[in-house]
Amino acid sequence: GAVVSQHPSRVICKSGTSVKIECRSLDFQATTMFWYRQFPKQSLMLMATSNEGSKATYEQGVEKDKFLINHASLTLSTLTVTSAHPEDSSFYICSARERGDLYEQYFGPGTRLTVT
């Protein structure tokens, strides 16, 4: 149980275009989803926290107009990178937490974004 999927697993896009990444909880209802970014040889940096049905809370320094997060249902959250630039190339990982679970977050497999 507690499986989180992400789609796509890899994406290459041209500079200036937008990319949407989907995060789904497959067998549980995720009241909270987190979006992380990880650059090579660095740790996970929390970008934003989203709760179902409400606006995402962004971490300091993360542009909410550039990284659009939608958590429209209890099983789906999306991250859209708008007007992508090469410096946005990174490994994007989502995680999800089930209602009532105080301790665990379940990670998706990640999406490798390359902006050319």
Place this chain on the structure above:
Amino acid sequence: QKEVEQNSGPLSVPEGAIASLNCTYSDRGSQSFFWYRQYSGKSPELIMFIYSNGDKEDGRFTAQLNKASQYVSLLIRDSQPSDSATYLCAVKGYNFNKFYFGSGTKLNVKP
């Protein structure tokens, strides 16, 4: 000051030895503490979590927490080459939702 600090390593141990990984955190109000393992190019997977002072054992893994010293560690007994990975320490802070990750310690277990 970083919220969660780890030695980046690499930490090299021979197969069968005990690997000791350490983590310190800055927020005294932190509630719970997590160890994740991350293989290259993959997302993290939870090894264990701890929220009370003392030791917590799960198989070959033991997490140790000392809130007074703001210190958490992970011991891996009988280390195997398959344990070679980056180990991330994460802390759930005063804000109920947020997890803060350390930069990770790379562990190499030599056959």
